[in-house]
Amino acid sequence: MxxxxxxxxxxxxxxxxxxxxxxxxxxxxxxxxxxxxxxxxxxxxxxxxxxxxxxxxxxxxxxxxxxxxxxxxxASRAPRALGLREAAMPFMEDLHAATRQHTQLYVLEGCDALVIERLSTRSAVTNVTQVGDRQPLHATTGGLVLLAHASLHMQDSFLSAPMRAYTPNTPTDPAELRRILANIRTRGYVVCDGYITPDALGVGTPVYSPSGDVIAALSVVVPRDGAQPMTHVRALRLSSRGITDALGKPQVRHGPQNIRLFPFVNNEQL
Amino acid sequence: MxxxxxxxxxxxxxxxxxxxxxxxxxxxxxxxxxxxxxxxxxxxxxxxxxxxxxxxxxxxxxxxxxxxxxxxxxASRAPRALGLREAAMPFMEDLHAATRQHTQLYVLEGCDALVIERLSTRSAVTNVTQVGDRQPLHATTGGLVLLAHASLHMQDSFLSAPMRAYTPNTPTDPAELRRILANIRTRGYVVCDGYITPDALGVGTPVYSPSGDVIAALSVVVPRDGAQPMTHVRALRLSSRGITDALGKPQVRHGPQNIRLFPFVNNEQL
The missing domain is CATH 1.10.10.10 (Winged helix-like DNA-binding domain superfamily/Winged helix DNA-binding domain)
Structure with missing residues (x-):
């Protein structure tokens, strides 16, 4: 080289x-x-x-x-990583306890969905993700939710490039993806049925900042067989709302340190 | 300035x-x-x-x-941070499910114990820690376990500097601390009774690398009243052993990516 x-x-x-x-x-x-x-x-x-x-x-x-x-x-002081993660963790733990499958938190970074947190069990369904991984925007719950709320410029540029089909179900047609993104904005959730691995179904919802911007995506990944997506949609919405509330609240820090505000920062890339 | x-x-x-x-x-x-x-x-x-x-x-x-x-x-590629955390997380989740209090993972960084991971619930006992925080070596479970297995040079230099008393129980006398450190090496655990906050009791054990070096400390922090430290010692030892085994095993990565080995790296500072 x-x-x-x-x-x-x-x-x-x-x-x-x-x-x-x-x-x-x-x-x-x-x-x-x-x-x-x-x-x-x-x-x-x-x-x-x-x-x-x-x-x-x-x-x-x-x-x-x-x-x-x-x-x-x-790097642990990056508010979009560990600050957000700290606010989200109690809600993710509740979600994880209910499903015993994968629970994931994503933020947009460049043209990918970056996995900020992931709770899992060894018996959970196949899942490709680790904390710190980047995932494709068109083929994952977190990616689609973040892309749906990204700028039009970013959507256009992402959808004009070729997209990889991970399974026969992965959406790679720009027109179909625009419909999926519009549905996410209208309905407030996405269901990805075998988009990235054939045996897994993902459900994702946006996480809003206290001022109303989408700053992250929250998802659960469950086995495709017998999945009841709407049950997960309801649980995810409650959790997302909880995270927004937690981000808006001053956090009391016990012990030697004093009270401090959790940093809240807008994602200007969105 | x-x-x-x-x-x-x-x-x-x-x-x-x-x-x-x-x-x-x-x-x-x-x-x-x-x-x-x-x-x-x-x-x-x-x-x-x-x-x-x-x-x-x-x-x-x-x-x-x-x-x-x-x-x-x-930074998420630092094996002593997220690599270790990934191996430890399933065991920490089990510990946390059993206690519903704080479960923490520390590594030595400079002259402090750095908190790599922490699972908690909102109802848990007072605790000063957040992920990414540094904690004093002489006043916390993680710190004492790591100091007990640090080099003699590091122990001497740490114990020769003044140490802060966070509560009346915090050990700050070098001779007393040397006894505590010797006990940790002999018994394989430490119980910190109100060392850093008056109402909390911490129990900590070392985490060994597959080649037998202490690379981290694992702890639970519970309310002081009615605490049964030896129950936690047994649970912590099982978890520590599980983490060591997980670090030694090749980890299969499902999906598009292929099999990869989890990095294992010695902590040369210890």
Whole structure:
């Protein structure tokens, strides 16, 4: 791969190093980072040394590098991730206790639905998701709910690109998808019947900010056989409303720390 | 505050900007970031513009800046945070279902216990913790378990600094703490009776890597009145063992993605 460090800012090069780590490549050597980022080995060495010193990278017992827990700590202050998650968690736990299947919380990030939280049991139906995963907007409950409330510009640009069919049921026709999105806006929920895996049915609803914007999507994924989607729609709506209320309320923090407000932030991308 | 950008590397300045955000300051203006970081306003403007472009910072509806969900996504690949959390979650859910109180997972980060995961209910006993919080090593179950298995050098340096008494029960005498740490190593658990809040009792156990190193601490926090610590010790030990087994096993990933191994990484700081 051609080296392409020239013209990139110092910060862009650091980000390029960090971005070489993903779910399937969570521990890397300097030479792998160089290959994956297109940065020369000496540049990678220098950046890695600085990131290690700051704790943003760590070295495993096998000497390979991985993302440091210090970066996770800084990132845990992202209100659209853990702030939202903290408000949503008690409601997600109730939903999860009722279904004993997958309960998931998504936000829009770029052109994907990013999974912020997921509760599951080992016996639950097949599900492709992990926390931190990106899911396709056209084939998942969270993705469709977020796309339905995205800007027209974003909808047009997303629907004009080719979309992958994960199963024979995955909607990939732009006209059909526009109908699905319109229905989500009118009815306030979506049912995805075998869109991403043949044996699973997903039900999703939007989560509103206290000022009325859609900031997230909440879903349950259950086995397709014998699923009763409308029961889940009702439970999801109650939970979504609870999360909105929790986001609007000042949260009391007990103990040594004092009262603080939960950050609420609009998603300007939506 | 005196400006102290001189002599700091480009990356150190970016980190200084990101570090101005914390749980109580999750949305900031450029001038607040400048004040908190000691960097000149024009420097902060330039760094913030680049971080916004990369999605590592976002701007809220009130125009204030906050940590972007993109940073959280990169950080979600930290094996000591979400990798560990993913392996631990099913066991933590079982513990939480049994106690309906707080269940927490900690790792050592610098000289603090960092809370990686926390399950709770609204009716649970007073607890000061949130995901992403740092807790003092001498006054919390997770902290004491991690300190007990830290290097002698780290124990000595931690115990030689003054320690805060959160309640009359908080151990702050180095000799007493050394006895507590020795007991943890011998018995394999700790009971903290009102160490950090007067009404709560915590029970904690170490979590071992498949190769036998202590990589995390698992705890439950219950009301002090009527608590039966040994019941919790037994449940915690079973859960810890389950987490170790889960870390050692290849994890099957269903659906479009293929089989992958869960990263396991030693904590070299311990």
């Amino acid at each position: 051609a080296h392409k460090s020239a013209g990139r800012s110092a910060l862009a090069r650091v980000l390029a190093v960090l971005e070489t780590f993903d779910q399937d490549n969570s521990a890397l050597t300097v030479s792998r980072i160089s290959k994956r980022s297109g940065l020369p080995v000496p540049t990678v060495y220098r950046i890695v040394a600085e990131l290690l010193e700051m704790g943003l990278l760590e070295r495993g017992s096998d000497r390979r590098l991985h993302v440091g827990v210090r970066l996770w700590e800084i | 005196a400006h102290k950008s001189a002599g700091r590397s480009a990356l150190a300045r970016v980190l200084a900007v990101l570090e101005t955000f914390d749980q109580d300051n999750s949305a900031l203006t450029v001038s607040r970031i400048s004040k908190r970081s000691g960097l000149p306003v024009p420097t902060v403007y330039r760094i913030v513009a680049e971080l916004l472009e990369m999605g590592l910072l976002e701007r809220g509806s009130d125009r204030r800046l906050h940590v972007g969900v993109r940073l959280w996504e990169i």
